[in-house]
Amino acid sequence: MAVSDLLWRYAVKRFDPNRTIDSETWSRIEQSLVVTPSSFGLQPWKFFVIHSPEMKAKLSAISWNQSQPSDCSHMVAMAAMHTVSEEYVDRFIQSACKARNSPPESMEGYRRVILGFLKQKQGQHLSWATNQVYIALGQLMSTAASLKVDTCPMEGIVASEYDKLLGLENTEYHVVVGCALGYRHADDKYAQAPKVRFDPNEIIQYI
Ligand SMILES: Cc1cc2nc3c(=O)[nH]c(=O)nc-3n(C[C@H](O)[C@H](O)[C@H](O)COP(=O)(O)O)c2cc1C
Numbered sequence: 257m258a259v260s261d262l263l264w265r266y267a268v269k270r271f272d273p274n275r276t277i278d279s280e281t282w283s284r285i286e287q288s289l290v291v292t293p294s295s296f297g298l299q300p301w302k303f304f305v306i307h308s309p310e311m312k313a314k315l316s317a318i319s320w321n322q323s324q325p326s327d328c329s330h331m332v333a334m335a336a337m338h339t340v341s342e343e344y345v346d347r348f349i350q351s352a353c354k355a356r357n358s359p360p361e362s363m364e365g366y367r368r369v370i371l372g373f374l375k376q377k378q379g380q381h382l383s384w385a386t387n388q389v390y391i392a393l394g395q396l397m398s399t400a401a402s403l404k405v406d407t408c409p410m411e412g413i414v415a416s417e418y419d420k421l422l423g424l425e426n427t428e429y430h431v432v433v434g435c436a437l438g439y440r441h442a443d444d445k446y447a448q449a450p451k452v453r454f455d456p457n458e459i460i461q462y463i
Contacts, residue, residue, distance in 0.1 A: 329438035
């Protein structure tokens with residue numbers, strides 16, 4: 257990941273509807289979602305990849321009529337967990353034991369620390385999980401940029417309508433943000449627009 261990739265990327269306003277991300281490139285992008293780090297490694301998320309033109313068109317209608325969901329190649333709806341249950345933690349511990357070939361007893365202390373943390377955060381799991389989802393969003397955009405794939409992060413969505421469309425009502429997941437991926441349209445004037453950022457001296461302080 258080079259800084260030049262970060263300067264190359266911008267939030268695409270107009271995607272080229274005729275270009276699709278090939279499956280090999282997509283699988284590398286998908287991997288960046290899977291390996292996203294999270295607090296305790298709990299991965300309190302689900303990512304919905306919408307590739308079908310019919311579904312993408314429906315998403316534009318519930319995204320403030322922005323064109324990115326329908327014109328992009330892959331639209332990712334990123335969902336966070338409302339409540340992280342003890343059963344979920346146990347499933348996570350089991351998967352950790354399997355990955356590291358260690359007995360469950362060796363992780364009992366860790367398990368208790370996680371449960372204590374979650375108890376303390378009762379009622380705030382969604383906002384905590386949302387923080388984790390945004391790490392995935394950043395990693396997704398950076399990886400895409402390194403592969404010269406364009407993105408637009410999207411909070412301009414009606415999350416409750418996304419939940420409905422994706423069948424997430426009455427589940428433990430709630431869509432919190434979207435990300436459109438594909439290729440910029442040749443006529444997207446924002447590609448040439450200079451970056452708007454505060455001076456580094458204003459936002460970075462050395463102590
Ligand atoms: C979390 C988040 C949500 C955003 N939502 C939208 C959106 O719904 N529509 C849009 O066109 N741009 C959206 N943006 C893009 C920002 O406006 C853009 O990133 C910012 O102006 C900086 O410009 P740049 O990304 O082109 O460097 C969003 C950005 C972020 C990080």
